[in-house]
Amino acid sequence: MLKDVIFAGFGGQGVMVAGQILSKAAMEKGYYTTWLPSYGPEQRGGTANCTVMISDEPIASPLTHEPTYCVIFNNPSFQKFEPMARKGGIFIYNTSMITEKPKRDDLTYIGIAATELAEEMGSVKATNMILLGALTYFLQDVVSLDDVIAAMREKLGKKKPELADLNEQALRKGFELAKEQAK
Amino acid sequence: MLKDVIFAGFGGQGVMVAGQILSKAAMEKGYYTTWLPSYGPEQRGGTANCTVMISDEPIASPLTHEPTYCVIFNNPSFQKFEPMARKGGIFIYNTSMITEKPKRDDLTYIGIAATELAEEMGSVKATNMILLGALTYFLQDVVSLDDVIAAMREKLGKKKPELADLNEQALRKGFELAKEQAK
Amino acid sequence: MGNLQVVYEVPKIYTGPNHYCPGCFHGIIHRVIAEILQEEGWDDISIGIAPVGCAVLAYDYIDIDWFEAPHGRACANATGIKWAWPDRLVFTYQGDGDAASIGFAETSYAAIRGVNITTIMVNNAVYGMTGGQMAPTTLVGMKTTTSPYGRDPKYAGYPLKMAEHIAQFEGTALSVRVSAFDPQHVLDMKKWIRKAFQYQMEGKGYTFIEVVSTCPTNWRMDPVKAAEFVKNEMIKVYPLGVYKDVGDEKKEG
Amino acid sequence: MGNLQVVYEVPKIYTGPNHYCPGCFHGIIHRVIAEILQEEGWDDISIGIAPVGCAVLAYDYIDIDWFEAPHGRACANATGIKWAWPDRLVFTYQGDGDAASIGFAETSYAAIRGVNITTIMVNNAVYGMTGGQMAPTTLVGMKTTTSPYGRDPKYAGYPLKMAEHIAQFEGTALSVRVSAFDPQHVLDMKKWIRKAFQYQMEGKGYTFIEVVSTCPTNWRMDPVKAAEFVKNEMIKVYPLGVYKDVGDEKKEG
């Protein structure tokens, strides 16, 4: 079993943290997992992305060139990763920021107005958690929603406990929305 | 034909210059020739030496490990080069400074009280020229005394013309003494 | 623009867009250099030396010949270039880490040797490009990624004052500390950079301009706050002023 | 020696013979350092850093632990050694080329960082070891093998004044220029080197002693003339004196 996930968006949209939380949740469940960011000055202003791999055996390559799961935060990332996504993969994207329209028929697209929803819930900062929650729905054979919530709390809870509750709500929201759309 | 000569003594005794003049004289006669000094901080205080090679074909090695001609200015150099000298070689040494006594029977030793003679002639600085003059006697198949005098004048004459005459005298003196002893 | 009178036009040789973070002074300083070069007609004979630091891509932003230097070595490269073309205008554009840490010797030696070049050193108290590490100019107590508990003089010593330092050398013709936190100071900066270039063209020796600048990103401040921090805190430690100016005394001999 | 009263005995830890040219001050300075270390009982806890320069073999002449540094890097090596053993007495012994040219950054940064070590820099205005090339300290107009027409400021800039330079940094506890051209100055030098070591043991910061010295060989002067040249010419450009002394103010915090 090998799950390969890409999170991609502008720097500052919480792309990196979303990936780290997923990876951490997987680790706590006993899986092998890697998290790899794009790095360097191109982060500044430009797009940033990270790759999460989850497997039940040691992970050879932390890089994926054909991601099965894509969590996409902005237009440039949509353009970059839609063609790369693996046939039959899951393509979750933030319709609040993305004007691009799905072009492939071999992917499951999950469009969520995550930024708007997050704003409604109290803070745009929860955007990434909504999208992560949505992803979690498709990764339940590996991590449950509770696992991800726990990982999120461990990662963020200490520093910003007030944010943790909001984030939990957001994760749950995303999960629900994915469930609905996936039907 | 290959002539290999070593000049050795304290720094400041004119060892290097004597070698350069010989080498220059040989070059002017159309021979291939090299002059190689020992170099570096060991020059300071310690002994210094230079090797002169003269040949009618390109010189492969500018180093000799068995010099045929040795011109020796002080005790440490006597000790160092006497054992190295080539069988049948010419070993010229300055008895004014050297207390060592010849130990081999396969060398032609030419002992000259060069420093004292030079002092008598007007300056200790001519010591090296007396010894070079002596050497010249043995190298006549390559350079004549006049060749060496000319080279000396070119090398030193411009800067110190007053010294040049003394030096010529010294070269002639050394040449004569060698001639006498060699008989 | 018809009967409109020009008050200010961005110089044509300032060629954006740039990659700097919003509000970073690097852009202001570039623009001002471009203004001077264009106004004086020096853009045709100028060679800029870009540093390794956030301004590494400076060569994309001013339309003159450019050299990209190894980290810290800009003044050595500039020395080579200047002696290749003694009548060209040669300047280095450097960060504080670049000019004052790894390049401390090369920068100082340009002054000691009195090389007829100009250095514009942008002091933002951190290593911007690499993610906000401590610079020699970091204030005591200031937290950076390599001084997470605040700069501690016991291990890291004290802020380095380059304008004062460079002023001490006989080879220095001009050493000035300026800033850009408000329009007046931008104009003042322009005046001194122009003077530095002029001195260079007159063969007066090494000229050095330190610009007290910002790094909103690594200071974790918005640009306006960062500009205020310069005004209120930075220039306490790095007082603006002219530390050396040989005036008209010294001409090339 | 029976009823003889000792006026002066060469310290036992000064272990000659050395390789220096006759009359070179390096020997005097070594001897004085040895005197202090022996008098204070510090020889047991001292680590000296020898330079690349004529004093490269300093480790043969004083009976303490020694490190031989790459050319110019003595202060960086000393920083590593000092942080390995913070309570040891760590000093660098360097030439002017070593400490002020190739090692300019490392020496300066010991001061900027306030590293608790001592540097003794021997300023003989030339590169002695390599055969008398120009040093940053060479006087204007002075002929050396790489300034055969005399040091020309147009290409080579102006003499570098290290004691003044080092004094400017906050991390510096003591910066003094001394000489050794007569017995009084030798004693004065001894006083200040001792003070530097004392400050170090008290954790006061970086201490720097510049000794205006001779190079009879490369100056092509006899030793007595060379000493006179120091007295009459060198100290005009390199005035002796205390450029910084924090006194008892600053203790390790």
Add this chain to the structure above:
Amino acid sequence: MPKKVRGVLKIREDLCKQCGLCVAVCPVHILDFSKTKINSKGYRPIELTDPDKCVGCAFCAMMCPEGVIDVYREIVEVAE
């Protein structure tokens, strides 16, 4: 009719990074970020909230790191 000098700005909106340095220094406080536009970089560029008040001092242009702003002056007649 009385005349007065009025400033006119040319704004390269696409270059603006919404840093606010110009906004902070405008002596008559007429610069603000657009409520309606987002440029290609994703920033809300500046706009003049009250163009008539512009004195054409070019403080904004002086401060702009991106070279967004050109400043001109025109003489306008003022209705009493």
Add this chain to the structure above:
Amino acid sequence: MPKKVRGVLKIREDLCKQCGLCVAVCPVHILDFSKTKINSKGYRPIELTDPDKCVGCAFCAMMCPEGVIDVYREIVEVAE
């Protein structure tokens, strides 16, 4: 009998390099290079031309780069 202080030198002749720094600073001018000895390095080491005059000031020792000289004092009675 009147007494006076006299300096006594211990000279490690083999270390001397004949540099003359000691000679130049001796306040009573009693140091000179040996006319007779040459040491193992080939130098003529210093010697006292008039040992009685030595005041034991140790100036010579202070200046000596080679650590040639130790200086002691003794009280001697002086014949009137």
Add this chain to the structure above:
Amino acid sequence: MGEKVFMKGNEALGEAAVRSGCRLFFGYPITPASELAEYMAYRLPQVGGVFIQAESEVAASNMIYGAGAAGKYAMTASSSPGISLMQEAISYMAGAEVPAVIINLIRGGPGLGDIQPAQSDYFQAVKGGGHGDYRNLVYAPSTLQEAVDIMPLLFQNAFKYRMLAMMVVDGLVGQMMEAVEFKYDIDPDSIPVPDWALSGKKMHGGTKNVNTSLELDPNKLAAHNFKLFEKYQKVYENERMFEAFELEESDIDVMIVAYGTAARIIKTAVKNLRAKGYKVGLFRPITLWPFPDKELKEYAQKTEHVLTVEMSMGQLIEDVKLSIFDPNKKYHLMPYPGGIVPTPKEVEDKVIEILKGGAK
């Protein structure tokens, strides 16, 4: 101890050094190695250690040189251009037999290049970056866990053999987060101060220690060189490390040789190829010097095709050829310069092409 922590590579490398007993870090920031310095700046003060930000890599390398000569575990980390600036000190440390640890997170070159993962400092690390004849211990782990596991070995072998130990990895290892387990936590006070350390005479019986790389007599310097190479021979005999992955059969279609990140990625290719029925295996040197040449030669007997995949233009392949030294094998090279990381697919395609006879 022993628990798994999810950590960024650079931080794990730093923690590994701390747990190896290292309390001295001297460094200068550079992408992608900066977080290692940053972690040390944060961590060392907590454990009584010292972090010094040097003014340059020249200075940093000379600080570890000093600290190593003083007998203490010391470390620096940098990336390619910074490592180039350390070459003089590295040569000196070899000459003076000073132990220290340097991590090179190699990035794309030459020059300023980029900051992506690369292996193009191979020659510099194993042949001669600095002047003179010398060797460094060079470890090239393939995963973060392996890097963490061997970290104590770097310090211990550096001190055992009195020589520099380098770890070469790349930005991928430094930037990646992964679960790592620290199986050790060595008390620095338990590490004896060597008797050659510069620590003041009184620490070692009153006889002075001198640390120098100078020897003006060429005969003595030559003897010193021969002595060093005897030591290196011992290191060669004791310290070669490698992994043979899927190389059990006696006949292998293609043997791939790769190290570090390239090797890690190639394991995927090997698995995929195996799934398709190709007998493919990977020979992975873990020590680049001493290079496991005997072992590589041995495994090469099993195959006709040797495919070297390296994130450089053809550096590793020289050691591969020198090890096997058999003109009857077919040697293939996939060079990945400039910060490009190979993909399993590319390697799979190449292997298939080789076996179809399409590749030379």
Add this chain to the structure above:
Amino acid sequence: MGEKVFMKGNEALGEAAVRSGCRLFFGYPITPASELAEYMAYRLPQVGGVFIQAESEVAASNMIYGAGAAGKYAMTASSSPGISLMQEAISYMAGAEVPAVIINLIRGGPGLGDIQPAQSDYFQAVKGGGHGDYRNLVYAPSTLQEAVDIMPLLFQNAFKYRMLAMMVVDGLVGQMMEAVEFKYDIDPDSIPVPDWALSGKKMHGGTKNVNTSLELDPNKLAAHNFKLFEKYQKVYENERMFEAFELEESDIDVMIVAYGTAARIIKTAVKNLRAKGYKVGLFRPITLWPFPDKELKEYAQKTEHVLTVEMSMGQLIEDVKLSIFDPNKKYHLMPYPGGIVPTPKEVEDKVIEILKGGAK
């Protein structure tokens, strides 16, 4: 022009550079290269050139880097430790394709070592002293006359290919006096300023020139690397130089491979051995990179025994083996580290021993 002058090697090297059209020298003193700087300090002002004593070799290398990018012939000279300090700039010059000339008068290492003639910076010069994948032109003349003869080639090829040209010799060449003939005297004004030179826009049509080694996009950087290696391939094809000495017969008892001073000395050994009836010859690479590998392989067909004599511990021999790449030959090595120069006698004895079957 054309007359023979009796000159010290370092001075002749300087004069050769001046007559090649070089008017810019940036250097830092070091034994045994100092006299070259000293000569330039004396000579350049006479011909309107500029001598700058840099504050360090780091600075010197960056000064020639700047001057080369400005389109002018520029040069520095140093010896081993100084060359180590230049490795960052050397890598940058390769990446940015900046031409310049560096002379390395190699001395015994590692570390401070000694100041005697050595060849132990071979790997550093030809493999990778600096970071990243790159090559320098490396010339290793064997006599002063040869050094003088090829000096213009260094500058011209540096500019032709936009890359660094190094000359590696040793203190023996620098310190020796010998008669040299200068067969050229090139007017610097006759050398065109390249259109890529940084000289101010107006010099090249108003469009700016940028000289950089930075390329943050790894795909572009990889492409740049491949482009560089295409250039290197061209250099390899055009510029290999070697001498085959006494290698005419179709069967040779022992072929010695050596370069520089070692080769010069071995010619004596070859003559002596020939006089004794041994069929011995010398293969002498003149360019160390590009290495004359094809030619060496060709000549190696004639012999069973290949004896590498190098003033280092075993560096040249790797390229010898890679070139010949035939396990059926017998490879012998005489390593001379630390500043020791081989004697003809030692080499003669070794050859005789080999032919008696005594040597492995």
